[in-house]
Amino acid sequence: MGKKNLDDRPAYLTADDAKYSLGVHRGPLPPAGLDESSQLEHVESAGGLSLVKKERKKKEKFAQHWKRFWCCYLFLNIIFLAIFLPVFFTVAIPAISQMVVNKSDLVLVNAAVMQPRPDSIKLTLKSALNLKVALPVRIEDIDLNLFVRDTGPSNPWAQITIDGKTIKGNTTLGISEKHTPLVNLTTWTDYVHNVVFKKETALSIKGTTNSYLGVLKSRVTMDKDVLSPTLDSFSGFSISDTSLVATRPDGTNLVGNASLPNPSVLTLEIGTLVLDVKSGDLLIGNTTLENLELKPGPNVWPLTGILDLGTILKHLPEVIKSQKDSLSKGQLSLDTVTRTVTWNGTLVPYYTDVMKQLTLTANVQIVELLKNTIHNLLHSNTSLSDMVHSAGGNSSITKDILNSARNNTGGGGTSLLSNKLKNNLAVRNLLRDEHPVKRDSIIDSLVELYTKL
Template sequence: MSSAGSPVEKPAKAASKHTLGSLRGPLAGSDADIESIEKTPGDVSLVEPKLKQKKTRRVKRHFARFWCCYVFWSVIFLAIFLPIFFLVVIPAIAQLVLDNGTLLLVNATILEPRPDSILLTLEAALDLPISLPVRIDPFLLSIYNQDVEGNNTIFSSELAGTVIDGNTTLGVESVHTPVDVKLWTDYVHKVVFTPHAPLPVKGETNAYLGKLKSHVKLDKNIHQNTLNQFPGFSIEDPSLVFNETDYNLVAKATLPNLSVMTLQIGTTVLDLKAGNYTLGNATIDDLILYPGNHSSPVTGILDLDYLVSNLHGILETQGDALSRGFLRLDAVGRSATYDGELVPYYTEALQQLTLTAEVALAGLVLNTVEGVIRPNGTNIFHNLTDPNGPTSIHDIINSIDDPDGSLGLNKTRPNS
């Protein structure tokens, strides 16, 4: 005790080095501040910070307590999302792929044109912007008129199911196909008079990408070149003939076909005009328009009496064509028939079509003279140049009376 009477504090006795646990650090989870422990450079702490430990324990306790809620809402989400994915998203993607695909007309052959049907071959190349094979079911492909609402199908044909892998050809071959005459007539008019009349096609089918099934709709315009009033139409090698009873004019007509279509028109009759003067007609038997330039034989009747009686007026319609040595003729369609029946859709288009050609007069005269001299390839003056012929030129000369030789004829005299 101090002199002031207060107890004297004794210094704390230092912990003995032999005391148990005196040399260990603070225990994990104790109240000691772990971050206050001094670390030397290079030391690695194996103990997580207290704050991170608390967050981890809190998350674990949360999931351990509410895991059934998470499972419940996951099931609800999948029950909503999966039907939408398979019934809406996948079909939408399949439809988008089809819409972005390319459809090109490879070949179209229309034969046997009857008043209400055709023999159809149609091939189109479909290229989808996807590298995976896609299988489609059989479906009904319809050609239709986009300008008409309601029932606008021109004709339809069944396409077989196939696998589309890259550039794939779809189509039908040699199928007798009924047509809607009015709608088909309108479309034929577009083909004849415009340069690029698209071919509208539509149809519905099921498409399979692996096991995934999608219902898709095809509705596309197949772009193509069309006839465009036959630019480059010409009449070549014309000639008048006088040894036939059914016709007196022969020639070759070229009707360029700029499309990939092959069209059988049938027997085609054209009126030949010079201005308002109808000089005669021309007939092309069983006209078939192949792609490219192809000539067809023409036979016709030229009314020579009418031509001579109206020669002055006809010459006035020619303008500068005569000065260049040509005769300008207009060929106006009259009719198209197949197998003895009038083909209405082709006839209507031809009656509105006027084809203009310039015929070389020199060629017409020369071909006509050659036809007269060589009918069927034989020279009619052959006997006149044959000394042994009954009507040889020598017989004609000998028949001329020239007793004094004043005409200078070198007559053949018999040997004495």
Template structure:
């Protein structure tokens, strides 16, 4: 008997897939990728990723933390401090007022008004700090001539900084050199050095070095110094002076300097003829006109006029002798005025004519 042909239903049942899928029917991944993304019950990338996160979340967190530290820590501890130091270095400082008063043998009172300028987009706060004062190019191991207390400062594009304090002279030799430079220079440079903390919102304190060199106008050897209004006294004054007048002293700088009682030595072609006193001399910016009292050898001067300088113009050399305030010698100013010799053609003929001595008739 012939075997019956299979029915349509039986054929269909034989071709239909099983309702249960055996994982072994799919090719297995091997190696590192399979370890990180182990297969789940359902094929495809998304289920594998979910399965990876479920099993290896701790590893992902560790990797993420390492990546963050590698990127963020150099920014916080290297890039930002470097940027902060760069901005401090790039800023400028202009001293607009320097007022020195109440001098003693070892101290002065100092008022400084400065303007700091910064092009940075950041506006941090600088802690108060102590800054050392040097002449430019001073060796690092040299003691500064003084320290100023810089107040806490909120840095803007332009920031006014005021210092008002008694300054103790910590290195007299340096301060003497500084005053000589101020006296004899058209311009001079002073270094300001210190270390402070910088605070930017959202960041911890950053330590920065403050190292500025400031260019200032000096007294330029008192160029333009002149003696005017000379009067010869026929009777000595109570202090022994026998000639008085006024002195004009230009000051092209921003310095105001209290020099105390300044005594000047007078000579003509190397021959001393007397001394002049400028009492309570304070040099302020601009032209200064101050009184002068002199004690001179009148007979010697008249002899010079009648023999050598018959036009009545006496070539006078003037050198600083002393600077005294409240009975104390100010050696730092004395060294400066002694280092500068002034030359003036003094019209003595007019002063002699005023007391009735006509040099043309002598």
């Protein structure tokens, strides 16, 4: 039998068991002549396995992790985007758009209510909208309900449509001189009441439209209260330049000017107001404001009226009693309450109902009333001095009479003025219901009071 070659013999240990054999990972032997420490360094730096644990950097760990699991991450990202993107475009974008609208500023800059018919008005509304975003936002036409917050948007007093527009920065939206039917007169009357009586009130609006941020479309709802100053019960109302005049064919014997402040941005065409005039609880006449239109700021409007002098004289003790405090200040306190409001000859029910609830008190200066009355009754276009000149005589005598009448130092001027009034047809008509003796006594008392002014 032939002798086997040692190289052909199978390994004593299998590959799996070989790793447990002594010296299998020791690496190459160190060269001869090295000391012990040098031999150890040689073994540790050899190409075999190092006994020292090596710390890898984060980038190396991440790179190794990514190489092993990138397919998993790609799959998870696809699933995430498939869920997130629909939610983002259908929920998040509309929610963000709605939040922008809710936090936006809407300020009423101009408004006008004209041609107040019983069932419609001509409406102008201009508001400044600031969305507080840098990007321009386009909106489609929006139908708005105008309502009172207490009654809710389901009971609007009117409905308007605002044209679509691109909003960037501070943008004005609104309508101009639009015929607007009043769809709910009860709610509209409530709004008019708030405008007349409150110092500040809200115009409540609600509507839904589509908005576009670039190509991103979202549905938004505008539900806001636009606060603005209102009439505050016509605080500061007064009557000035009052005077009794010769009775006109329509019975008018009182003229003056009414001051009606309007601190709002709202222009109101009211119409013709007829107001009852009272001294205390006693009705003593009425006044009329023709074709009244209130614009923002102070408004001075001419008034005409009928003062029932017969009633005043008949109830003179009652009048004096009710005017006791005012008379001590040299004033007459007159209360005015609206009887009717008409526009173009037609009763305006909502204005009438609201204005009937408001009592406007005016303090009339007695001195002014008396002076203006005497001037107007005698000579509507001339002064008292001119009137005395017309009595004849040289200028020095005229001046003496006038000075005597005003200073009450002699009877000539007073007598002359009394006679002029007693013989004046306008004065006689004004006091036509009084007995001649009583009429003359009233005139003498008025002249005596006038000379003391």
